[in-house]
Amino acid sequence: MSGAKRPKEYEKLIVKGKRCDGRKIDELRPLTIKVGVIKRANGSAYVELGKTKVYAAVYGPKELHPRRLVEDDKAVLSVKYSMLAFSVNDRARPGPNRRSTEISKVVKHALEPVIFLEEFPQLNIELIVDIIQADAGTRTAAVIAGSVALANAGIPMKGLVSACAAGKVDGEILLDLNAPEDNFGDSDLPIAMTSTDKKITLMQLDGVMTKAEIQKAIILIRKGNDYIISKQIEALKGVYQ
Amino acid sequence: MSGAKRPKEYEKLIVKGKRCDGRKIDELRPLTIKVGVIKRANGSAYVELGKTKVYAAVYGPKELHPRRLVEDDKAVLSVKYSMLAFSVNDRARPGPNRRSTEISKVVKHALEPVIFLEEFPQLNIELIVDIIQADAGTRTAAVIAGSVALANAGIPMKGLVSACAAGKVDGEILLDLNAPEDNFGDSDLPIAMTSTDKKITLMQLDGVMTKAEIQKAIILIRKGNDYIISKQIEALKGVYQ
Amino acid sequence: MSGAKRPKEYEKLIVKGKRCDGRKIDELRPLTIKVGVIKRANGSAYVELGKTKVYAAVYGPKELHPRRLVEDDKAVLSVKYSMLAFSVNDRARPGPNRRSTEISKVVKHALEPVIFLEEFPQLNIELIVDIIQADAGTRTAAVIAGSVALANAGIPMKGLVSACAAGKVDGEILLDLNAPEDNFGDSDLPIAMTSTDKKITLMQLDGVMTKAEIQKAIILIRKGNDYIISKQIEALKGVYQ
Amino acid sequence: MIETNKNYIRQNIAIKRLDGRTYKDFRKLSVETNLIEKAEGSALVTLGETKVLVGVKMDLGTPFPDSGDVGILMTNAERSPIASPEFESGPPNDDTIELARVVDRGIRESGCIDFHKLCIKEGEKVWMVFVDISILNNDGNLFDAAAAGAISALLTAKIPKLNDNGTVNRSEYDGALVVTDLPIMVTTALINGVMVVDPTADEEEVIEGRVHVTSIEAGICAMQKSGSCEFTEEQIMTAIDNSIAMGKELRKQLKKK
């Protein structure tokens, strides 16, 4: 959405129904999910979505500090999303910034609706997401990995949460934008959905779309999320085999 | 007092007893005081002194955090003076700086002597002053607004505090310097006085003056403060009409 | 160890067994130790080692804040090493940095082994070291001064700690490197030792040495530390005369 | 607010709100511009009792390495403790950062400013447009008030003249900042199953979540779901419809000025 000039190789992002990385309009990037990758954590997951690579770990339920953040009737879900220094083209300064603060918040809000937080009053469930390589779609990958890590940690939940984006590029609505599509396209609409009743727990839009286009994008995203949830369940089942 | 070169328009700051903005030697800039301008606050005031524009709000008496700052035998008056980013020519970075820290302190010390702090042991009275436009005299405007906001919040006080400055410009002692007089003059002496017995609760001097000149300046300041107090009382009375 | 180009005056750092400041291979720089130099402190010391000048003060045993740092079965030794802004050629920004954080830690670890910390459970012994001029060897000077300040404060200890460095310069092992030797030499090995049984409580190495060279350096350092301990004791005795 | 009041709001929200509005009513929004002469543009927005002051400052800066020919928009919000007993001093917290970023996105993605026109020398010098949002009184729905303030302040903004030596001369102007569209944010909140436009501070204590939708003439240009609840697709569409409808009205109102 940056309006940056396109280099030659990306002048046309869709040629005969094929995207620059060979995918179809409604095709996700290759998705890998691994569970239990961080031994010290109560639950953990590794997600690769194309070149985007993400680790997530869950610690808790445990005591919450500082005490003034404690909620009397439920657990707090603390989410810390961050990008490692070398995960992007130009080195990122370590430590939280405005972008990571916002994404931590929307990821938290994406996952809270499915967790039975009321079962652990006054406690803290900590979810840490480290982006080790960022190549479009880190917030949706964070939701996918975070949801699996919570399940792996045995946190009681009414279902999983999956997430993917769709966007408008060269007049078409495409599923799961890659980096050039994200950089040179018109809009990006990441949406997270619950596995149980497909309700929306994360939604952001960058760039112009009509209401009809948004509705069309949501249809694609529903399909994408169905597939992602099947992969999340598969990965979780694998742990117990 | 900066010793900066004067642009042509300010080569002479006093011509035939008139100042560059048309005022007489002992005349204040136009002063507007409004009360109760911030609904969520317990008390509030808006002050315009020439182009200097200031909001002040009082919250409390209320609990004080962190607890180690609590005083057992009286309330604490917490003052936070700050200039909004767009209040000055070159954008100011938000957040406290050395200048605002010092002014917060002298404004606090200017107001404390008239407040019956001992009536609210262990509590906090919070005064916030936001400078929305700075054009010379922000600390004296902060005292004027702060004093009125405290009264509007019903904080028990033995009187009001008013404040204005006088300074030496081109060999003359002038009341209430405007921005060019402040920038190209010789000295600036802001003084706050209690309404009851005209004692001095804030005083700073920047620039060279003899003792006799200081005494002459204080005479002007007394007159200015008499007028300001009448306007403060008028504004407070207006609330109840 | 910086590999910087040598200016002409330092092309040869050892000429006929003499070093650039006239010292012999195994000779320390002139050492001055004063005790009780900071009246408000419970104990204090001033150390001059060549042009390196250091103040140290001890406060406590006293309450420790924040409370989460308290140790139930012993006192905490808090060490704060810092270099004053004007202590170096290019002004140093005040406040802790990575270098001072590391040195504070190694100085703390150098002194803890001789203190009977278990005599003051839950309390804090605070050691502050301010480097007023830095000219090679500030960490060893900090250990020397810190140890004397602790003794001057009456903190029970099983002995003193002394410290000095040796290093390899132009193929020779030299005791107590000065600034040009430190800058243009091959390695620097600062070591702190207890006065009682000459055990090692601080050791760092920067630069390449063989095991045999390290052993040779330790022999020099032992001699240096013997002399330093005698000066520490002399200074402490002086206080009571 | 005590628990009985919260319950009262929840139970009556579909019929009538505490201030008499229906769930579709937006409070009266008024805008006063150019009251900060030192800013390149400014607007004081009053939305019910909510008051937000926005100032625009223009300054010279270096472009980002990957987009050397475009100016820079920096949107910043401060929750001064002046505005509410709940606001504390200190750097912006996550709520304030979200506010600034959602307002920023609405402006940026609307395309209302052609940032290529703010390039002075490619790769070296561009105009930075600072939009500083300061909250003076919080009676709810800061997002919509801040967004209206930001676009109103930008609409009044002038570009300072450059001196021959390349420095900024703030006493003369080189014309207005060109703003070609009017992005309007409209927030719909979820309370007890009802989607309610423009919540007050009292209502914000009982809302389960919010959908912030920014619209321009051509469609929607930014959205943000906020709060730890779920929304059905229908609820999202309601929020979008609210934004399109209310956006049309407010664009008319703001254009008139």
Next chain:
Amino acid sequence: MIETNKNYIRQNIAIKRLDGRTYKDFRKLSVETNLIEKAEGSALVTLGETKVLVGVKMDLGTPFPDSGDVGILMTNAERSPIASPEFESGPPNDDTIELARVVDRGIRESGCIDFHKLCIKEGEKVWMVFVDISILNNDGNLFDAAAAGAISALLTAKIPKLNDNGTVNRSEYDGALVVTDLPIMVTTALINGVMVVDPTADEEEVIEGRVHVTSIEAGICAMQKSGSCEFTEEQIMTAIDNSIAMGKELRKQLKKK
């Protein structure tokens, strides 16, 4: 300090102080200069048991946009925890910031340094004069000790040579920093109705407020009222008289060096 001692000080202040001085007596001030060879100038001030070390460093910098032809004075103070059990680690607090700013104003407003002479290239390069104040032992009246230290260190300061390529060469000097006047700060504190010069740390525990007055030959160049008390105009004039009188003496003493 326990309450009975505080009361003792308050009750006897008009007659005799704990250390035997009358209310007009300044403690012995001694200054040792140039003990920090790495600094461009330095001074260790001892005022009674109060010890303050001040160093001056000169560095290259860019002038402020609105005053491109003048050098920059930066005065900074640190309350190292070395100096007192009450001092804590961390960035300067409001007391320390006030100390630095009041000392700074005394030097700056005295006109003792012609900052135009510290301009190297207009609009591009000027000398920055860093005055760093470090407190070694706090036995009261840090303001006057720090001010005496600052001006003493400046009096000894030398300007480093510039290399041909424009960098600083700190091993050679281009002459002394020209200091043409001697601003002296004298503090008078209010205790139980009595105006007392140069308070000790014990006295500072019972003072109600202070007036810091900096004088030069030609008059007063900076003042600051501090503390949450009221002063009569007469009390302010007493503080001014003290500063004029004591300033004359100290200027003589410091000039001799």
Next chain:
Amino acid sequence: MIETNKNYIRQNIAIKRLDGRTYKDFRKLSVETNLIEKAEGSALVTLGETKVLVGVKMDLGTPFPDSGDVGILMTNAERSPIASPEFESGPPNDDTIELARVVDRGIRESGCIDFHKLCIKEGEKVWMVFVDISILNNDGNLFDAAAAGAISALLTAKIPKLNDNGTVNRSEYDGALVVTDLPIMVTTALINGVMVVDPTADEEEVIEGRVHVTSIEAGICAMQKSGSCEFTEEQIMTAIDNSIAMGKELRKQLKKK
């Protein structure tokens, strides 16, 4: 860990460790490189269950004033709370700073990189080599894992091409970063009088202190004593011997890749 387990470790350390190793055994170390395509070099080190990810980024910078003709090495470590229940969010604490500085010193002092070759224009522009260490799982001995990761990532690092206008082009490369030696850090810890190589997280709860020794072919290039205990000279020599022996093995293993 409960006290009885700690005692168990202490008492049996000379005979057998919890994981069956003798006090001289180093855990299996494996290295996977180039898994971060966006980094100029990268390595994921697994040492037992300890996992450390290291990335190398190259960027343009200004050299330090006193060494205008050499590139700059910046080594940084982050203890992400992902890696251990004991790690907290926030800026690096003293343990993490020590870790980064000891790894940095091992690389720097080994002379394995000729930083003069990273000078682009003397006094103006040099390459900065950022080595960022990120801990993914802490099962003890982070120092050795981080050092192995750092040198492995450097061994795979490529230097980006410079565009004609002097900016960095990260899609093409100008050859590899030249690394001429392989500094290896080996840590020996003191437990109950026994010097134990490569402690686990459980063992780290009972160790009294550590000696970190980095070796190259030619000798020892960096050492650090850590922890509030005393060491005899003999114990230090044991740590040095361990490092020389284990260093030889690991250098062989890492060279093979």
